[in-house]
Amino acid sequence: MFSAMSPPPNGNFGHILIVEDDATIHLMLSETLRENGFSVSTATSGVEMDRALRREDVDLVVLDVMLPGEDGFSICSRLRATSNLPILMLTALGEDFDRIVGLEIGADDYVTKPFNSRELVARIRALLRRTRAFGAKAGRRLGPLRFAGWRIFPAERRLLSPEGVRVTTTSAEFDVLLALCQHSGEVLSREQLLELTHGGAAGPIERSIDVHISRIRQKIEPDPRDPTLIMTVRLGGYIFTPEVEAL
Amino acid sequence: MSARRRFVPGTIAGQIMGLLIIAVLLGVGLASAVLLYLIDREQTGTDREISATVRAAHIAAITREVQGANSKGQLSNLLRDAHVDAGLVSAEGLGSWTPSTPTPRFVDAVAANLREDWGLEPLRRVSPPGDADSIFLEVGDQRALRFEAFRHGGLHNFLLVQTIGALAIITLSILFLSIYAVRWIVSPLSSIASAARSFGRAGADEDELGVDGPREIAETAQALNDMRRRVRTLVNERTQMLVAIGHDLRTPLTRLRLRAERVRDEPLRAAMLQDIVRVGEMLAETLAYVRQGNHQEQPSLTDLPSLLETIAAQFSDVGEKVAYGGPERLAFAGRAQAIGRAVTNVVENGTKFGSCVDISLRTLDHGAVEIQVDDDGPGISPALLGRVFEPFFKGDSARSLEGRGGFGLGLAIARDIVERHGGAIALVNREPHGLSVRMTFKPLPLMQVWEAASAA
Numbered sequence: 149m150f151s152a153m154s155p156p157p158n159g160n161f162g163h164i165l166i167v168e169d170d171a172t173i174h175l176m177l178s179e180t181l182r183e184n185g186f187s188v189s190t191a192t193s194g195v196e197m198d199r200a201l202r203r204e205d206v207d208l209v210v211l212d213v214m215l216p217g218e219d220g221f222s223i224c225s226r227l228r229a230t231s232n233l234p235i236l237m238l239t240a241l242g243e244d245f246d247r248i249v250g251l252e253i254g255a256d257d258y259v260t261k262p263f264n265s266r267e268l269v270a271r272i273r274a275l276l277r278r279t280r281a282f283g284a285k286a287g288r289r290l291g292p293l294r295f296a297g298w299r300i301f302p303a304e305r306r307l308l309s310p311e312g313v314r315v316t317t318t319s320a321e322f323d324v325l326l327a328l329c330q331h332s333g334e335v336l337s338r339e340q341l342l343e344l345t346h347g348g349a350a351g352p353i354e355r356s357i358d359v360h361i362s363r364i365r366q367k368i369e370p371d372p373r374d375p376t377l378i379m380t381v382r383l384g385g386y387i388f389t390p391e392v393e394a395l
Numbered sequence: 396m397s398a399r400r401r402f403v404p405g406t407i408a409g410q411i412m413g414l415l416i417i418a419v420l421l422g423v424g425l426a427s428a429v430l431l432y433l434i435d436r437e438q439t440g441t442d443r444e445i446s447a448t449v450r451a452a453h454i455a456a457i458t459r460e461v462q463g464a465n466s467k468g469q470l471s472n473l474l475r476d477a478h479v480d481a482g483l484v485s486a487e488g489l490g491s492w493t494p495s496t497p498t499p500r501f502v503d504a505v506a507a508n509l510r511e512d513w514g515l516e517p518l519r520r521v522s523p524p525g526d527a528d529s530i531f532l533e534v535g536d537q538r539a540l541r542f543e544a545f546r547h548g549g550l551h552n553f554l555l556v557q558t559i560g561a562l563a564i565i566t567l568s569i570l571f572l573s574i575y576a577v578r579w580i581v582s583p584l585s586s587i588a589s590a591a592r593s594f595g596r597a598g599a600d601e602d603e604l605g606v607d608g609p610r611e612i613a614e615t616a617q618a619l620n621d622m623r624r625r626v627r628t629l630v631n632e633r634t635q636m637l638v639a640i641g642h643d644l645r646t647p648l649t650r651l652r653l654r655a656e657r658v659r660d661e662p663l664r665a666a667m668l669q670d671i672v673r674v675g676e677m678l679a680e681t682l683a684y685v686r687q688g689n690h691q692e693q694p695s696l697t698d699l700p701s702l703l704e705t706i707a708a709q710f711s712d713v714g715e716k717v718a719y720g721g722p723e724r725l726a727f728a729g730r731a732q733a734i735g736r737a738v739t740n741v742v743e744n745g746t747k748f749g750s751c752v753d754i755s756l757r758t759l760d761h762g763a764v765e766i767q768v769d770d771d772g773p774g775i776s777p778a779l780l781g782r783v784f785e786p787f788f789k790g791d792s793a794r795s796l797e798g799r800g801g802f803g804l805g806l807a808i809a810r811d812i813v814e815r816h817g818g819a820i821a822l823v824n825r826e827p828h829g830l831s832v833r834m835t836f837k838p839l840p841l842m843q844v845w846e847a848a849s850a851a
Contacts, residue, residue, distance in 0.1 A: 170646050176653035214642065262649040262675050265656055313726040314695055316702040316735065318709055363708055366723070367701045 161185045162207035162276050167197045167223065168238065169215050177210070180265045186272070194218035194226075201233075208234045208276055210268075211255070221253055228254030234275050238263065277343065292395035293329050295388075296377060298368060299395060302326055307368075315367050320345060324360045325368075328378060328388035337385035361386060408581045412573035419565050427558045447501060451508035454542045455515055458532045461540055486539040489531050490521035502528050583608040587616055594623055634685045641682045648675060683736070684786065684804040694839035697731035699764060700724060703754050706739050715746045721756035727764055728838040729816055734766075737812040740805035741768045741832045748772030749829060762838045763818070769831045774824040783822065784810045809834070 164181055168174055169192045178188040189204055191197040193215055200206070209227065213220035224235055237255040257275050259268050292301045297310030305322055307315045317325065323345035328336065336344075338357040365372045379387050404410050457473070461483075464470045474483060492510070494503045506517040509530070518531040518539065531539040583605065590604050604616040652671045658664040703719045710717035738754065745752040749772030757765045775783065782788050786807040806820075813820045818835035825831050 170650065172650045173646070173653060176650070176657070180653070180656075214646075261645040262652045262671065265653060309698065311726065312696060314697040314731055316698065316705045316731065318705050318712070321705075321708075363704065366704065367698075372723075 160187055161273070163187045163189070163205060164208050164210060164272065165189050165191060165197065165200055165204070165206045166210045167191045167194070167215065167220075168210070168212040169193065177265070177268075180269065181272070184269045192216075194223045197223065206233060208236065208272060208279075210236050210238065210272070212238045224255050225253040234279050236268075236271060236275055274345070293392050294395050295329060295332065295390040295392045300326065300329060309368075317364065317367060318360075321360050321364050321367075324357065325364050328386065329392050332388040332390060332392040335381050335384045335387045341385065357386075406581070407584065408573060408577040411576050411580070412569065415569045415573065416566060419569060420562065423558060423562055423565065444504065447504035447508050448512070450505050451513065454505070454530065454532070455509060455513035457542075458515060458534065458540055461534050482541045483534075484531070484539055484541045486518075486531070486533055486537045488520055488522040489518040489533075489539055492517045492519055492530075500527075502530065506530055580609055580612065583612045583616060587612070587619055590623070591619060594626070637681060637685045641678050644678060648678075680804050680808075684808050692730040692732050694728055694730050694841055696726050696728055696841065697734075698724060699727050699734075699756055699766070702731060702735050703738065703756060703766065706735060706742060707754055709739075710742060710746060710752070716751040717742055717746065717754065718752075719754045719756075721754075722758075725756065725758065725764070727762075727836070728841050729836055730812075730839070733812045733815070734836060737809040737834060738766055738768065740809045741834070744805055745770030745772065745830065745832070759835065764836050766834045766836070767831060768834075769825060769829060771825075771829040774828050774830045775822060777824075780822055784820070 161184070164186050166174060166177055166181075166188060168177070168190070171192075174190050174192075178190060181188045189200050189206075191200050194217060197209070197211075211220050211224060215223070220237060224237065227233060227235060235255045237258045239258045239260050256278075257271050259271055292299055294300075299308040301307075305319070307317060307322070307325070309315050324341055327341055327344035331344075341357045361378060362372075365375050365378055369375045369377055377388065377390055379389055381387050404413055460473055461470060464473060470483075492503075492506045494506075506519075509515045509517045509532075515532055518533065520526045520529065520531065528543060530542045532542070533539050586604060603620050606613045606616045606620070608616070648671065652668070655664060655667040655671055658667060700719070700721060700723055703721070707717045707719040742752050742754065745768055749770030751771050753769045755767045755769070757767070759765055784806050786804055788803045788806075810820050813834045813836065816839060817837035820832065820834045823831045823833065
């Protein structure tokens with residue numbers, strides 16, 4: 149199941165199409181991505197993107213929100229209507245609005261400008277991994293799930309308790325919980341969990357999976373000292389016990 | 396001045412009411428005086444004689460009819476028709492008419508007229524004395540009819556009673572009218588005042604003022620509406636400009652960041668990246684500040700401990716010592732993102748000045764909560780306590796932060812968010828040193844159930 153995470157035989161991690169009108173950002177982003185083992189093509193507008201998509205086999209689109217002519221949101225929803233291609237949006241500074249709209253109209257992830265290229269690469273990798281691991285349909289555009297009365301909304305990144313109260317998590321905690329939900333009843337090793345999530349790429353201090361798990365337990369377990377939802381498997385990792393169903 | 400102030404009502408309503416009451420009392424008083432004067436004059440000279448003649452004729456007519464009455468029923472009918480003008484009394488203690496001395500009065504003229512023109516013998520009460528204005532006429536059976544010389548018991552009395560009654564009624568109606576005046580004239584004034592006072596404050600009612608009411612007040616309200624609209628337009632333009640700048644800066648800033656990442660010199664690269672991050676944060680801070688209240692987040696039921704734990708985790712993940720202590724579960728109806736931002740800003744401030752920050756949570760009465768953020772920094776001088784919430788306030792130079800300071804908007808944003816939750820934010824210095832920030836939040840009404848919206 150996790151075989152897709154080892155590098156492909158030809159050494160190429162995937163083909164990325166960058167849709168961004170600023171030439172410098174283009175250039176440097178392409179370089180960075182190539183250095184990290186991706187092949188890259190670029191487009192500066194929706195029209196160019198359509199042309200590139202017809203010509204090339206693209207694995208993932210990096211899409212800027214602010215484009216001349218048709219804007220990123222419109223391109224995103226148009227693209228989403230016809231394909232399951234993973235989309236990572238570059239959103240504006242401090243605009244929760246952009247992020248929420250972006251995720252609602254079908255983007256899979258977002259990075260806020262000005263971004264750190266290490267973070268962008270990590271996000272692209274994680275997104276590709278998720279797509280390959282879970283298949284185009286199952287892995288992305290994940291609908292709301294329910295476990296033990298709790299509801300988890302992947303697109304809105306929202307978690308509701310059985311009482312309908314919103315419970316806040318860090319994004320790493322959310323990713324870990326979501327990965328657990330998608331593999332309920334399976335034993336996941338710490339390495340697998342790290343692979344399935346961003347792996348703490350955002351912060352300078354990488355927290356171990358154990359820290360995230362303990363924080364999640366604090367938030368969702370009826371008794372965090374005696375966990376029943378996320379159980380520790382000796383020498384194995386963790387297993388998520390509740391039944392998970394789509395809402 | 397203060398002595399005069401004491402008797403002059405402070406409010407417009409009071410003054411209007413006072414003026415109306417004084418005006419009416421004066422008017423009624425003057426009118427009564429003039430009437431009484433005219434009536435007195437009427438009782439002199441020819442007028443007086445005519446009145447006496449008319450009165451005598453009336454008395455004589457009633458007396459004749461009473462004398463001619465056959466039955467008791469007829470008698471009482473007669474007396475009733477006479478409109479209490481006449482009364483049947485015992486004839487005891489009545490004596491023959493002697494004119495009043497020294498000055499003859501109206502009653503004497505009526506008595507003389509009765510005797511001369513109608514051949515009736517007027518009597519007056521002699522024992523006990525008194526009742527000088529009454530004329531009695533014998534009607535047989537030791538009974539007499541009693542008449543007031545003045546019709547209806549005397550115009551003076553009549554006027555006095557009526558005047559007091561009228562005054563009472565008028566005063567009462569003025570009181571009610573004044574209450575109306577308060578509503579009609581004064582309440583638009585109060586709403587104008589409160590609109591002016593709350594303009595631009597967090598959570599203020601932004602509705603247009605009603606322009607009904609008296610014309611001057613309607614004009615004032617209209618002028619204030621216009622002014623608010625202009626100020627709002629001005630502010631919105633500035634906001635748009637700042638937002639546009641923020642937007643446009645992000646592209647060059649992204650370029651700069653990508654370039655800086657390629658710098659080979661390690662210390663130079665680190666320094667450049669740090670500055671770029673700083674600029675990005677300052678832009679984000681400014682945008683967050685100018686956008687306050689623009690996209691208003693819907694209140695939802697949110698678990699505050701998980702929110703505070705998440706904030707503590709985000710800070711500890713970047714190496715700060717931030718911890719949460721308090722209840723494990725607490726649902727609160729509020730704007731979760733906004734509360735998170737307020738607490739984050741305060742914690743951020745704490746980590747700048749102290750090495751260790753504690754977040755705690757307490758419930759208050761009526762569903763309100765208090766979030767307290769304690770740091771172990773130097774605290775703040777009492778002189779600056781009131782100023783730290785001003786936008787762009789940076790503190791004194793002794794607390795300068797070597798480039799770690801933002802624009803000084805963090806606490807202003809926090810206060811704004813707290814006030815939008817009907818709460819208050821207070822700073823208290825801790826012993827031996829450190830600062831404690833206490834924020835209270837009141838629950839907000841839930842507009843819609845979020846799950847319903849997302850399930851659809």
